[in-house]
Amino acid sequence: MSKRLPAITAAALLAVTLAACGSGGSTGQSAQPAQSASGPVTVTMWTRAATQTQSQRLVDAYNASHKNQVKLTVIPTDNYQPRIAAAAGAKQLPDIFAADVIFVPNYTSQGLFLDITDRINKLPFKDSLAPSHMRLGTYEGKLYTLPHTLDLSVWFWNKDLYKKAGLDPEKGPTTLKEFAEQATAIQDKLGKDGKVHGTFFGGNCGGCYVFTFWPSVWAAGGQVMNQDGTESLVDKPPMTDVFAIYKTLYDKGVSGPTTKEEQGPTWTGFFPKGEIGVMPMPSTTLGLMPKGMDIGVTPIAGPDGGESTFVGGDSIGISSTTKNADAAWDFLSWTVSDEAQVEIMAKNKDVLARTDLANNKYSAEDPRVVLINSLVGKGQTPYALKFGQTFNDPQGPWLRLAREAVFGDPAKLTQLNEAVNQSLTQ
Amino acid sequence: MTHALNSRGSRRRQLAGMLYATPTAVIVGALFIAPLVLVVIMSLNKWPLLGSPTFNFPKNYQKITDDPLFMDAVWFTLKYTAIITVLLSALALGLALLVQDRRPGVGFFRTAFFLPGAVGFAAAALLFYGMLNNDFGPFGFLHVNWIGTPDMALFSTILLVLWRFAGFNMLILLTGLQSIPVDVYEAARTDGASRWQVFYRITLPLLRPTIALMLILSITGSLLAFDQFFIFTNGGPDNSTVSMVMVVYRNAFFRFDLGGAAALSMVLLIVLVALNAVQLRILRGPR
Numbered sequence: 001m002s003k004r005l006p007a008i009t010a011a012a013l014l015a016v017t018l019a020a021c022g023s024g025g026s027t028g029q030s031a032q033p034a035q036s037a038s039g040p041v042t043v044t045m046w047t048r049a050a051t052q053t054q055s056q057r058l059v060d061a062y063n064a065s066h067k068n069q070v071k072l073t074v075i076p077t078d079n080y081q082p083r084i085a086a087a088a089g090a091k092q093l094p095d096i097f098a099a100d101v102i103f104v105p106n107y108t109s110q111g112l113f114l115d116i117t118d119r120i121n122k123l124p125f126k127d128s129l130a131p132s133h134m135r136l137g138t139y140e141g142k143l144y145t146l147p148h149t150l151d152l153s154v155w156f157w158n159k160d161l162y163k164k165a166g167l168d169p170e171k172g173p174t175t176l177k178e179f180a181e182q183a184t185a186i187q188d189k190l191g192k193d194g195k196v197h198g199t200f201f202g203g204n205c206g207g208c209y210v211f212t213f214w215p216s217v218w219a220a221g222g223q224v225m226n227q228d229g230t231e232s233l234v235d236k237p238p239m240t241d242v243f244a245i246y247k248t249l250y251d252k253g254v255s256g257p258t259t260k261e262e263q264g265p266t267w268t269g270f271f272p273k274g275e276i277g278v279m280p281m282p283s284t285t286l287g288l289m290p291k292g293m294d295i296g297v298t299p300i301a302g303p304d305g306g307e308s309t310f311v312g313g314d315s316i317g318i319s320s321t322t323k324n325a326d327a328a329w330d331f332l333s334w335t336v337s338d339e340a341q342v343e344i345m346a347k348n349k350d351v352l353a354r355t356d357l358a359n360n361k362y363s364a365e366d367p368r369v370v371l372i373n374s375l376v377g378k379g380q381t382p383y384a385l386k387f388g389q390t391f392n393d394p395q396g397p398w399l400r401l402a403r404e405a406v407f408g409d410p411a412k413l414t415q416l417n418e419a420v421n422q423s424l425t426q
Numbered sequence: 427m428t429h430a431l432n433s434r435g436s437r438r439r440q441l442a443g444m445l446y447a448t449p450t451a452v453i454v455g456a457l458f459i460a461p462l463v464l465v466v467i468m469s470l471n472k473w474p475l476l477g478s479p480t481f482n483f484p485k486n487y488q489k490i491t492d493d494p495l496f497m498d499a500v501w502f503t504l505k506y507t508a509i510i511t512v513l514l515s516a517l518a519l520g521l522a523l524l525v526q527d528r529r530p531g532v533g534f535f536r537t538a539f540f541l542p543g544a545v546g547f548a549a550a551a552l553l554f555y556g557m558l559n560n561d562f563g564p565f566g567f568l569h570v571n572w573i574g575t576p577d578m579a580l581f582s583t584i585l586l587v588l589w590r591f592a593g594f595n596m597l598i599l600l601t602g603l604q605s606i607p608v609d610v611y612e613a614a615r616t617d618g619a620s621r622w623q624v625f626y627r628i629t630l631p632l633l634r635p636t637i638a639l640m641l642i643l644s645i646t647g648s649l650l651a652f653d654q655f656f657i658f659t660n661g662g663p664d665n666s667t668v669s670m671v672m673v674v675y676r677n678a679f680f681r682f683d684l685g686g687a688a689a690l691s692m693v694l695l696i697v698l699v700a701l702n703a704v705q706l707r708i709l710r711g712p713r
Contacts, residue, residue: 082679088475089684110682111476204662258561261574263660266561320476389681394660395495395668403664426681 040067041327044094047072047148048080051284051314054149055098057344058335066334068327070096078265081388088112093319095328098148101133101315102387105229108139109385113317117143119329128356129336132311132381146336147353148316149284152309152375153211155179155301156271156286157278159294161196165189165277172278172298175305176216179278180245180254186277187254198254199279200271201246203406205264206399207392210382211310212280212300213402216242218380220302229384230424234401235417241303243405243413250406260407263394282312283372287349297368299375309379313351351376390423397423468688475682486689495665496673496690503670506580507648510587514644515637517588518595525596526603536600540593547590551657554586576666579659583667586654591647595640602636603629638709642702649698670694 047055052074059072073094075083081103087093088110099107107113120126120143130147137145159169165186173179183198190196202208214224220238225231233239249255256270268285270276274293280300289295299307316335318328334340341352346362349369358373384390391398397419404412469486471479490496525536542550557563558572565572573579606629614624630637652671655661661668674694678687 082675085475085679085682091476106682110474204660261571261663263662266559270561389676393676393680394662395665395672395676400664 040069041324042069042071043096043322043324043327043331045070045072045096045098045331046080046084046094047074047098047314048077048100049074050077050100051098051149051151054284054345054348054350055314057348058340061340061344062331062334066330068330070331084112091321093321095322095324096316096318096331098314098316099145101136101147101311101313101381102384102392104136104145104315104317105139105383105385106388107317108137108144111320113144114320114322114325115142115144116318116329116332119333120146123333123336125336125354125356128354130311130353130355130376132379133313133315133353136381136383137315137317145315145317146332148314148335150311150351150353150376151313152283152311152351152372152379153215153280153300154283154309154372154375155278155298156281157182157296157298158271158274158276159296160274161186161190161277162296169294170296172296173301174298175301176242176245176303179301180249183249183254183278184252187252190277191253196275196277197256197270198277199249200256200259200262200267200276201280202262202264202267203250203255203259203403204261204394204399205267206394206396206402208262208264208267209398209402210391211282211312213239213242213246214382215280215300215308215310215379216302218302218308219300219306220304221306222302225382225384225424227383229382229387230421232417232420232424234398234420235413238302240405240410240413243402243410245303247406247410260403283351284313286368286372295368297371299371299378307375307378309375311376311379311381384424386424386426390420465688465691468685469692471685473684473688475684479685482685486685487693489686490689490693493673495668495676496670498665499668499670499673502666502668503649503651506583506651506669507645509580509584510648511641511644513584513588514591514595515640517592518599518640521592521596522599522603526600539596542590542592543594543597545590547653548657550590551586551654554582554589555658558582573659574663576663579663579667583654583658586658591644595644598640598643599633599636602633606632634709638706641709642705645705646698646702649694649701 045055045059055072055074059070063069080100084093084097084099084107093112104113120129123129130150133145133147133150134143137143155172157172162169162182166189167182167185173182179199185198186196187198191198201212217224217238220241222233222238224234224239226233246255250259256276268281271279271281272285272289272293283297286295286297300309301307316332318325318332322328336353338357341354341357342360342362345352346357346360349362349366351372352358352360355376358370358376363369363373388396390396393399397416401413401416401420404410404416468479470481470483472482472485473479521539525532525539545553558565560566560569560572571578572582610628610632611624614628619627650671651669652675655667655669655672656675659667661672670690671694674687674690677683677690
């Protein structure tokens with residue numbers, strides 16, 4: 001007996017680990033059985049912390065005005081995909097869940113969302129729903145998701161620092177080269193004390209690179225992948241030109257010293273502190289900037305001009321295992337209604353899920369919001385079935401490649417790009 | 427007559443024994459045997475998130491060696507295990523020897539050394555992440571790049587693990603130290619043994635079973651390392667601190683390759699069982 005004890009202990013420890021991993025989803029809300037047809041229904045919904053603010057506002061307003069209720073559970077952003085996977089495996093998905101729009105093709109191909117083609121087709125404003133979100137929510141001709149939140153990448157510049165550095169505070173960069181010049185000027189004039197830096201980016205964060213660097217490629221008329229998301233073009237210009245400009249900024253110390261280590265959770269935290277001259281930022285953070293801070297917003301440009309953006313954010317769908325599809329759709333369709341879009345999203349400076357409402361009574365108050373809304377049609381959302389494991393995963397091949405390009409030896413890109421291609425087609 | 431009574435008595439004892447064992451058997455069955463069987467079945471199939479699995483043995487096992495991330499993780503985990511086990515054992519033994527005697531104030535030090543063990547490991551990893559962050563942590567003025575290079579990331583993780591587990595391992599050794607009869611020490615001292623001789627000839631040999639327990643816990647725990655690398659270094663920089671369990675996790679929950687992850691788990695299980703068997707044989711020594 002004693003001979004076998006350690007083996008059994010070891011095996012038991014492993015089993016506990018596995019059981020712990022596997023049971024991740026069972027702590028969540030399971031789909032509740034539908035109540036009697038007339039009575040109110042409570043539907044469960046999951047969202048990730050990154051877009052919690054917007055989801056919470058919508059849910060609160062819906063609950064206040066409807067008999068049916070939505071019970072929202074917010075999950076830490078980094079754990080969201082594993083939680084969805086665990087819940088799906090245990091058939092414990094909530095009735096409704098939002099997802100980072102770039103993961104949607106993978107989820108639809110795995111059958112996690114319910115087909116809502118017929119329901120969407122009945123919406124009178126169907127053709128005005130944010131086009132890139134709708135494209136990624138379409139799988140084999142059927143529609144599975146609605147746009148939930150939109151988060152666009154733009155350049156923010158700090159007008160106070162521009163003034164102090166002797167730059168024109170009303171003129172943001174119109175090309176990536178100008179961006180680099182202005183960031184360098186800030187660094188040279190104000191960076192002596194080590195507090196202020198010309199620029200910043202998430203140097204150890206795959207999703208950050210995608211969100212902030214790729215628009216410069218699109219603005220230059222280039223592409224990062226083929227149409228089907230099966231072949232990577234990131235070892236060729238204009239991607240390599242964009243890498244080279246950021247590499248120079250890092251090598252010259254224009255980008256903050258922790259750029260190389262930034263894993264993502266804090267990459268947007270430096271700009272609001274007034275420490276950064278100019279950098280790419282998510283549009284959703286505009287409403288969260290400190291009051292009184294004078295911020296300019298301009299579209300991301302390519303090395304020599306053009307403009308584009310990464311149309312990110314969340315899509316929302318009904319889970320394929322729900323028993324409350326009708327009640328879930330009632331909430332979903334309400335979130336894209338005129339009332340919810342204007343009185344909740346627009347009022348709080350959020351980008352709208354519908355292009356036909358871009359000019360509303362709130363948008364005119366802030367020209368920066370008008371600018372961001374106007375980018376929805378110009379930006380892109382890349383499509384790839386294996387997006388997450390290739391580009392977002394910290395152990396994925398893209399992060400290796402991007403770090404080599406910016407901090408290491410750009411000559412290795414061709415070789416590293418093979419791993420990206422392999423991951424896209426696996 | 428007597429014979430019949432005896433057999434009835436032993437049958438009753440058997441029944442009672444089975445009744446006593448039932449709760450444990452049920453728990454082991456539900457929490458260990460059932461998941462284990464499920465993992466074996468999963469590892470033989472292509473297992474989608476939703477929908478029905480399709481049998482694909484031995485594909486999940488064949489592709490293990492094709493994954494460079496996993497092969498790197500194997501070497502990294504072994505390296506980490508070796509370093510941690512040596513350092514942790516030495517530190518724990520040192521601490522245990524420091525606080526083994528009843529002296530004024532020893533209770534304070536025992537508590538102080540053990541206290542980090544009361545912090546959840548994930549919380550401890552997050553604590554170090556904050557503490558060693560140069561932008562927000564208290565040591566930013568030192569300008570030490572704690573997790574920026576592969577060597578520093580490993581070094582910082584080792585600091586974290588030592589801080590978190592040294593006290594716990596000290597406690598294990600302390601129980602062993604205190605079970606050594608005082609007479610043995612007194613006899614040695616009467617014979618004129620030096621401090622070193624007492625330690626080498628008496629303390630260490632009599633501590634052998636306790637050290638064996640500590641080593642098994644340490645090696646098993648290190649081979650299954652996950653929290654510290656998942657939370658503290660996130661496998662970085664450049665995949666230099668990816669442990670085996672992190673690859674299992676990535677395959678299951680980021681790549682949705684549940685069958686492949688199950689196959690990796692099986693390999694890990696077999697390695698662990700084998701290692702522990704070997705370890706126990708060596709540590710038990712000649713009888």
